[in-house]
Amino acid sequence: MKATITFIVFITVGLQSFAQTDPAKLKYRNYFKEAGYKEKDIDKKVARAYTALFEGPNKIYFEVGDSMAYVSDIKNHDARTEGLSYGMMVAVQLNKKEVFDRIWRWSKKYLQHQDGPRKGYFAWSINPETMKKNSEGSASDGELYYITDLLFASNKWGNNTGINYYAEARYILDAMWKKDGTGNIYNLINTGHKQITFVPEGDNYNWTDPSYHLPAFYEVWAMYAKDGHEDFYKACADTSRAYLKRATHPVTGLTPDYSEFSGAPHNARWMPVAFRYDSWRVPMNISMDYAWFKKDKAWQSGYAKRIQGFLRSKGISTFDDQYNPDGTKPDWILEAGGFKKLRHSLGLVSTAATTEMIYNRNKDFDFVNALWNAKLEPYEDGYFDPYYDGLLYLFSLMHLSGKYQLITPQK
Numbered sequence: 176m177k178a179t180i181t182f183i184v185f186i187t188v189g190l191q192s193f194a195q196t197d198p199a200k201l202k203y204r205n206y207f208k209e210a211g212y213k214e215k216d217i218d219k220k221v222a223r224a225y226t227a228l229f230e231g232p233n234k235i236y237f238e239v240g241d242s243m244a245y246v247s248d249i250k251n252h253d254a255r256t257e258g259l260s261y262g263m264m265v266a267v268q269l270n271k272k273e274v275f276d277r278i279w280r281w282s283k284k285y286l287q288h289q290d291g292p293r294k295g296y297f298a299w300s301i302n303p304e305t306m307k308k309n310s311e312g313s314a315s316d317g318e319l320y321y322i323t324d325l326l327f328a329s330n331k332w333g334n335n336t337g338i339n340y341y342a343e344a345r346y347i348l349d350a351m352w353k354k355d356g357t358g359n360i361y362n363l364i365n366t367g368h369k370q371i372t373f374v375p376e377g378d379n380y381n382w383t384d385p386s387y388h389l390p391a392f393y394e395v396w397a398m399y400a401k402d403g404h405e406d407f408y409k410a411c412a413d414t415s416r417a418y419l420k421r422a423t424h425p426v427t428g429l430t431p432d433y434s435e436f437s438g439a440p441h442n443a444r445w446m447p448v449a450f451r452y453d454s455w456r457v458p459m460n461i462s463m464d465y466a467w468f469k470k471d472k473a474w475q476s477g478y479a480k481r482i483q484g485f486l487r488s489k490g491i492s493t494f495d496d497q498y499n500p501d502g503t504k505p506d507w508i509l510e511a512g513g514f515k516k517l518r519h520s521l522g523l524v525s526t527a528a529t530t531e532m533i534y535n536r537n538k539d540f541d542f543v544n545a546l547w548n549a550k551l552e553p554y555e556d557g558y559f560d561p562y563y564d565g566l567l568y569l570f571s572l573m574h575l576s577g578k579y580q581l582i583t584p585q586k
Contacts, residue, residue, distance in 0.1 A: 182397060190249045190537045193330065194398050196397070198375075198467070198581045198583045199538050199583050201466075201467065201580070201581060202516045203466070203577030203578075203580055204442075204532070205575075205576050205579055206531060206532060206535075206540070206575040206576070206577075207543065207547065207575055207576055208234060208544055208576075209221060209439050209540070210540035210543045210544060211540075212498070212547065217576050218336065218542065218576075219548070219577075220572060221269075221560075221572050221576055221578060223267070223341055223502075223533070224551060224565075224568060224569045224572055225269060225569060227264075227448040227561065227565070228561060228565050228569060229262075229265075229271075229274065229430075229553055229564070231253050231402070233559070233561045234560045234561070235249060235258070235262075235499065235561050235565065235566075236262060236274070236278075237303070239277075239281060241275070242269050242277060242280055243277050243278075243280045243281040243282055244274065244277035244278055245259060245278065245303050246258040246259050246261070246262040246278060246281075246406045246562075247283045247303055247562065248290075248563070249398055249560075249561065249562055250511065250512035250560055250562065251512075252302065252303060252304075253299070253300045253302055253303070253309055254302075254303045254315025255299055255300045255301075255314070255317070255319070256282070256297045256298075256299045256313070256314060256316075256320075256429065256569055256583055257299075257314065257316060257317055257320075258302075258317070258562060258566065259278055259281070259282050259286075259317070259326055260282075260316075260317050260319075260320030260321045260521070261275070261320065261566045261570070262278050262566075263275050263278050263279060263282075263309075263320070263324040263328075263569075264320060264323070264324050264327075265320070265325045265566075265569060265570070265573075266278065267324055267328050267331055267582065268327075268573060268578060268580065268582075269573075269580055270576065272332055273301055274325070274330065275328060276337065276338055279302075279324075279325075279338065279343070280332070280338075280499070282297065282356075283343075285301060285306065286298045286299075286301060286308075288311075291358070292358025292359070292360040293311065293358070294347070294350050294353075295347050295350020295351065296313040296318060296350065296351075296363075296416060297313055297317055297318060297321070297345055297346075298310055298311050298312065298313070299312060299314040299317055299498060301394045304335065311376055311378070312374055312376050313363075313373060313374060313520050314362075314373075315363045315371050315372050315373065315375055315384075315387055316384070316386070316387045318347060318351070318363050318372070319363065319371060319387065319389060319392055319400045320392075321344075322344050322347050322348060322392075322400075322567075323389075323392045323395055323396070324477070325341070325342070325343050325347075326341070326377070326379060326395060327342035327582040328398070329339040329341040329344065329394075329399070330399065330583055330584045330585065331582050331583045331585060332585075333585070342479050342543055344400065344402070348396075348400055348402050348404075349402065350403070350528045351363050351364075351375075352402075354375075355417070357393070359376055359377050360375060360376055361375045361376065361380040362375060362380075363375050363447070364411060365381065365383075365398060365436065366407075368414070368436040369410050369411045369414040370383050370386060370388070370411070370415065370418060370436050371383055371384075371411075371415075371468065373387070373433065373441075374549070377585045380438075380456045382433065382434065382435050382436065382441045383418075383433070383434055383436055383441075384429065384432065384433055384434070384453055385418075385419065385422045385423075385430040385432075385433075385434055385454060385457050386430075386432075386453045386455070386456035386457050386460065387462070387581070388414070388418060388419055388457075388460065389424075389460050389463070390411075390415040390416050390419075390464045390468070390470075390493035391412075391460075391464040391561065391581070392442035393409070393411040393415065393442065394408070394412050394467070394468055395581065396408040397409045397412070399584075400489060403454060406547040411502065412468075412470075413470075414530075416464070416471045416474075418436070419438075419457075419461065419478075419516055420438075420474055421437060421438025421467060422434050422438035423457070423481075424479060424481075424483065424500045424502070425481075425502060426501070426502070427482065427484070427500065427501060427502040428458075428478050428479075428481035428482030428485060429450040429454065429482070429485070429498055429499075429500045429502065430450060430453045430454045430457050431449065431450060431454065431498065431500075432446075432448075432449065432450070432453040432454050433448075433453075440500065446499070446507065446509055447506070447507050448499075449497055449498065449499055449500070449505040449507070450497065450498045450499070450500055451496075451497045451509050452496075452509065452511065452563065453523070455496070455522045455523045455526050455566070456489065456526060457526075458482060458526045458527055458529060458530050459525075459526040459529045459567070459570060459571060459574065460488060461475055461478060461479075461530075461533070462475075462479075462526075462529040462533055462574065463574065463579070465532060466483045466532050466574070467581045474515040475533050476533055476534050478530075478533075479530040479531075479533035479534035480534050480536075482527070482530060483527070483530055483531075483534065483536065483542065483565075484544075486527055487503055487541075489502075491541055491542065491545055492545065493519055494519060494523070495517040495518070496518065496519065496523050497509065497517055506519075510560075511558070511560065511563075512558055512559075514556065514558045515542075516556075518554060518558070519565060520559075521549055521550075521564040521565075521567070522544055522560075522563055522564040522567040522568065523567075524545055525546055525549070525564075525567045525568045525570070525572075526567055526571055527542050527545075527572035528542040528543050528546035528575060529542050529547065529571050529573055529574045529575060531575075532574065532575065543575060546568075546571060546572070546575070549563055549568070551564070551568055567575075
């Protein structure tokens with residue numbers, strides 16, 4: 176009898192665990208609806224944000240010829256793998272296949288290296304007017320997104336509609352696994368530390384960026400890449416979760432833009448340590464991992480409480496966009512688009528709101544409401560960033576409306 180009871184308990188617990196993480200059974204909550212907004216108005220808000228970025232007068236998406244397009248960081252006058260791969264993620268999530276295919280073709284043609292030590296990797300930045308690359312090197316987060324985008328596209332649209340998405344994802348992954356330091360080029364992931372590198376080249380292989388840590392994406396690779404490295408990707412997901420505990424400040428929840436694999440701040444030669452633009456993405460990444468996998472719920476809940484508490488202490492409608500990790504004002508401010516000032520930035524307003532997917536104090540939805548009321552428009556001094564502010568705004572609207580999903584194979 177005891178053995179039978181034990182077996183039943185084991186099976187029950189196992190099924191509960193499976194149901195919690197089985198992507199086909201995931202339920203995507205609409206937090207705007209829970210906050211009292213009408214579903215038709217929510218859909219309109221997401222659609223308007225998409226239209227503004229991809230079709231409107233201040234768009235960041237530009238078509239080239241009959242079959243290609245790029246996404247541009249307007250203020251920096253370039254196209255970078257960050258934004259291109261973000262554009263593809265928006266497209267696959269919102270079922271914009273032509274947009275996805277156009278951006279991919281442009282990325283592959285103009286940025287992907289087809290030979291040499293960097294084969295399979297992408298030059299991270301190019302001037303789309305002159306087509307001159309600003310760098311031959313790669314930023315690891317671009318490849319991270321490209322691979323996940325392509326796996327999702329394969330699941331959503333199949334591989335027989337003009338682009339074999341799965342083969343393209345595998346091309347990058349298979350090339351990644353051949354990088355052994357030849358030509359000073361390495362794996363996107365530091366294989367000893369099981370953490371994504373800042374840049375898979377030279378000494379930049381030996382430190383990381385907290386906002387590049389997307390444990391949810393490694394779980395996706397483990398499920399759908401089918402390249403024989405499933406256990407490694409699962410280990411990377413677990414390692415990223417452990418790393419984020421070390422990298423986030425225990426009181427404020429803030430992270431430095433760059434860090435060592437230990438989680439300690441990395442002192443980049445070009446700027447002092449602080450929570451800045453890159454770091455805005457960390458709350459959204461943690462929220463996505465919570466929504467899709469819930470493998471670290473207790474810590475993620477505590478994290479959401481901490482960062483929300485810190486931002487509330489600075490004023491939910493007035494908190495700045497740059498801080499030292501301990502929450503003090505930085506001595507040095509990173510400029511953007513020719514402006515060098517602290518501001519209440521839409522990008523951070525957006526990603527902070529996603530933490531209410533994890534923890535919602537008294538069901539008051541104050542961060543969600545703040546995002547709902549925010550505008551994708553120029554600031555009072557004329558600064559406007561439809562690229563970074565805009566994409567984080569759109570991503571966050573998609574997350575909170577249940578439109579940013581773990582895409583499973585279509586039946």
